[in-house]
Amino acid sequence: MNITHHISDELLFDYANGALEEGWSIAVATHLALCPSCRKRLATMEAAGGMALEAIEIEPANASTEEFSWEAMRARIDNVAPAAPVPARPKHSTGRAASLPEPLRSYIGGDVDAVKWKPLGLGAYHYPIKTSDQDISVRLLRIPAGKPVPEHTHGGRELTLVLKGSFSDISGRFGPGDFEETDESVDHQPVADPGEDCICLAVTDAPLKFKSRIVRMIQPLLGI
Known part of the structure; x- marks a missing residue:
């Protein structure tokens, strides 16, 4: 697998620190399962963070520094709710190589052939994935070979x-394992390459903003 588009340093840093919600974490963790380069970057970040913590000098508390003591810091940390990790799901074995890596495969309940696709129109399909997030949408998309996604930007x-x-799209070509990050500044129209349907994991925190008036009219029915 020749991966050329990777996770940004900022997103990977947030993942390393447990600062991402479940939906974002699924996308990052699934890419990491496919990408040795990003796993190495993550390990470097985690090692650097550990070294930084070890280098911190802790001075004994006294009356004037009690507020900033190690005990006070521990108390503040204990009172902060930790970021929710990606829940473990039951693993399924079919006795053959899986095309969907973990943790995504367990969220689906099997491999690609287990996906119960829902039509989006124009030959495209999607499969919503349930998570604990309230405002983040996670879904699989299947775009027919050679067909475009309607032009859109993002909320x-x-x-x-x-x-x-x-x-x-305007950012280049994305093949298996490639990772694209977009936001409100990006206006694009992804087109599936000929020869094979394109199956992607897509995670968003706001509805897409389509250019087509017709697509905007039916968007509430599609839930995208």
Whole structure:
């Protein structure tokens, strides 16, 4: 697998610190399962964070520094709710190589052939994935080979991870394992490359903003 588009340093840093909601974490963790380069970057970040913590000098508390003591810091940390990790899901075995890596495969309940696709129109399909997030949408998308997604921009962040096939847009070509991060500044029209349907994991925190008036009219029915 020749991966050329990787997770940004900022997003990977947030993942390393447990600062991402479940939906974003699924996309990042699934890419990490496919990408040795990003796993190495993550390990470097985690090692650097550990070294930084070890380098902190803790002075004994006294009356004037009690507020900033290690005990006070521990108390503040204990009172902060930790970021929710991606829940473990039951693993399924079919006795053959999986095309969907973990943790995504367990969220689906199997491999690609287990996906119960829902039509979006024009030959496209999607499969919503349930998470604990209230405002983040996670779904699989299946775009027919050679067909475009309607031109759109975004109301927030969008993460797209290619699982099978490929697509091209203004940012380049994205094949299996490639990771695209977009936001309100990006206006694009991804087109699935010929030869094979493109299956992607897409995570968003706001509805897409389509250019087509007709698509905007039916958007509430599609839930995208």
